Amino acid sequence: MMFDGRDEEEILGLMRSSLPSFAPCRLEAVYLRSGDELTPRLPEGGTEPDLDAGVGALGPTGGALKAGDDGWLWAFPMNSKKVIEGYLVVRGDREPSPEDRFLLQVLSQQTAAALASVSLHERERENVLALSRFNEELTESVRRLERQRAVHEVLNRISVSGAGVTGIAHAVHELTNLPVAIEDPFGHLMVWTGEGELPKPGERRYSRLKERAVVHGRPLHEDGWVLSVVRPRTEVLGMLMLVDPGQVAGEHELFVVEYATTVLALELAHRRSLAEVELRVRRDLMDDLIAxxxxxxxxxxxxxxxxxxxxxxxxxxxxxxxxxxxxxxxxxxxxxxxxxxxxxxxxxxxxxxxxxxxxxxxxxxxxxxxxxxxxxxxxxxxxxxxxxxxxxxxxxxxxxxxxxxxxxxxxxxxxxxxxxxxGVYRILSTAENREEVESFVREWLGKLLDYDRKRGSELVLTLFQYLECGGNYDQAAAALMIHRSTLRYRLARIRSIAALDLADVDTRLNLHVAARAWQVLRGKDTEIGEP
CATH class of the missing domain: 3.30.70.270 (Reverse transcriptase/Diguanylate cyclase domain)
Structure with a gap:
């Protein structure tokens, strides 16, 4: 009865109902293998974690499980062609006789064989369906080849004649008897074969249609339009469109658009290649000019x-x-x-x-x-x-x-x-002497930089602006947006902290160079008023 076309659920139900006639036992659980996992299929209410763990630890011969205080518990392996398909777990008030245990093992193996047969039939049905789908795809491919011959001559003639984008648009119009528009990748109209202007819908709706066409990948027939994206690889080069307010475009028109899109992609890609050649010439020229x-x-x-x-x-x-x-x-x-x-x-x-x-x-x-x-x-x-x-x-x-x-x-x-x-930093700064420049800045401004970092002050900036202004108090105070007396106080602090004589010519020169280098190192402009 298990092999008369029943599905998995019916086979398990038949095994469950017949179990008491084989031995004085009752069904505790059925575990079936799914990949590398053992999954409990019966009872419907689920199993206990301890039982799952015990079954998971069993070997190919099955064996006794912990039954607690409730009689005898045993797991019989469900073998099919030497492969463990799962386990049949039964419970009894006492251990059955050897003859009953033999019958239970036979029932377990018979159930495994029936389940394997069901799986085999399912795979056969899947193979039949796959073959049917392949035949349908093959038939469709043959039909597409036949349709291609119908339009190949016209579009191929246009492609090799040098008629360009305009010739392709007029050929599509001739083959479909519908107005044709071709846009560049930025949405600008390149060719229009209809009368008057291209009848675009609302801007938002039009953008949504074009976005859907890009995602669709094939000619999209929607809202009175047939839109096909010209994309020879991954980059969009343009858009080919049929205006179809009467929704008359069918399989033939869609194929014409699809094939014309391929021809148009070759044309636009050729144009792009010419542009890239010109760009390469420009790059080569630029490389030689630099060298x-x-x-x-x-x-x-x-x-x-x-x-x-x-x-x-x-x-x-x-x-x-x-x-x-x-x-x-x-x-x-x-x-x-x-x-x-x-x-x-x-x-x-x-x-x-x-x-x-x-x-x-x-x-x-x-x-x-x-x-x-x-x-x-x-x-x-x-x-x-x-x-x-x-x-x-x-x-x-x-x-x-x-x-x-x-x-x-x-x-x-x-x-x-x-x-x-x-300024002077363009003489000092190279990849080789950057450390020397930084060391020079630290030598002359290190104490002031440390003071500013600890106190949040601006003594180095004050010194920089003072030297940039040539020692003019009024100009330096204005650049720093502070009072003249504040400037005098800061300069006194600078003299005290750094122990520097700002009146010494060599000292002023070294401080000015170090301050300018400091400004450049921190990425600031060196012009007065823009520290």
Whole structure:
């Protein structure tokens, strides 16, 4: 009876009902293996933890379990082809006879075999279903190939004829008899085959439809539109759309859109490749300019890519910690500099963006503009000195890199530093002598720095502004926004704490150099009024 097509639950029920006829025992529990775990299937109310632990510790032959004060408790293994499928646990008032125990073992093995048979039939049914699904998919693939032949000739002819995006749009219109629109990745209309203007729905609804099309991955037919994303790999290059207010587009129209999307992806990818070639030419030029090349060759090569190297230029190096990478950083820099009517050449070096900008560059303003566009202030900019000719570009690049490194190694690594702002520090600061510069600052300002740190005072800043103002009390007090008498008091404290003679020329010079180096190390501007 166990092998006449019953399911697992019916087999277990049959075993449970027939158990008393085999031996004077009753069913305590049934454990079945699921993967590496033993799971109790009977009784429905669950089992005790002690029983679960005891069964879990059994070997392949089963055995006696702790029965407490309630008679005899034994677990019979449920074997199927030498594999333990589970255990049949029975309880009796006394230990059954050897003959009864033999019958219980047979019942256990018979139940295991029936359950294994059910599992085998289920796998066979799954295989049949899988084969059926495969046949359906194969049939659908054949139908798609047949449909492809119907439109292949038209779209392939357009693809090789050089008709471009416009030719593809008109071919789709011819094959579907529906208006066709093609947009670029930013939503700007490239081609429209219908009359009048493209009838867009509300902006929010239109954006939602395009977002759904991107997620869908296949042509999306919804709300009177068929939308297909042009995405040869992972980057979206555009959108192909049918305007279908009558909801007449069917399988044929969807296939035309899908195949046309593939052809359009090749066309737009080709356009992108040409643009990348031009960009690579620009990068190669920029790399050679940084390495150093003759002026005549530089002027000629720059003219090929539409950049006039005559006139003043500056090298700008940008490092920004941003999740969207260097492309987003470059786009932000181009937008800011483009708003200033600046022409640029760009390249990448060691993960940084390197720009050659015509005209003057306001480093702090460039930083603020990029921070706004990127939504992040975790970036640093170094601006090199002025280039009067291409031969000056390697020097400006080295200066921009030095300014950037000083900014990154300072106490305020985010912001912009111009080489011209570094003053005497641009002579002192290199990667090799940074420790010497810091030691020099500590030698002349160490006592004042320690005092400021402990007391929360501003004696070093006061000394810096006093020296920047050439010892003029009124200007220094105004820059610090304190009273003249307060300035005199602070200077007296400086003389007392540091044991320094501010009237000594050599002492003033060393203090001024140390104070300027201190300002640069902490990432601050050195101009009066902006400590």
């Amino acid at each position: 150093g090349t003759d002026d005549e060759s530089a002027y000629a090569r720059a003219a090929v890519v539409g950049h006039d190297l005559h006139g003043r230029h500056h090298v700008v190096i940008v490092r920004w910690r941003h999740r969207r990478g260097v492309e987003a950083i470059a786009h932000a820099a181009e937008r800011v500099l483009g708003g200033w009517q600046r022409q640029i050449l760009k390249s990448r070096h060691a993960g940084a963006l390197v720009l050659l900008v015509d005209g003057e560059v306001d480093g702090p303003a460039l930083y603020e503009g990029m921070a706004t566009l990127l939504g992040s202030r975790t970036g640093a900019i170094g601006v090199g000195g002025r280039c009067a000719a291409p031969a000056d570009i390697p020097r400006s690049h080295a200066e921009a890199l030095q300014a950037l490194n000083i900014r990154l190694e300072s106490a305020s690594p985010d912001g912009a530093t111009t080489f011209d702002q570094l």
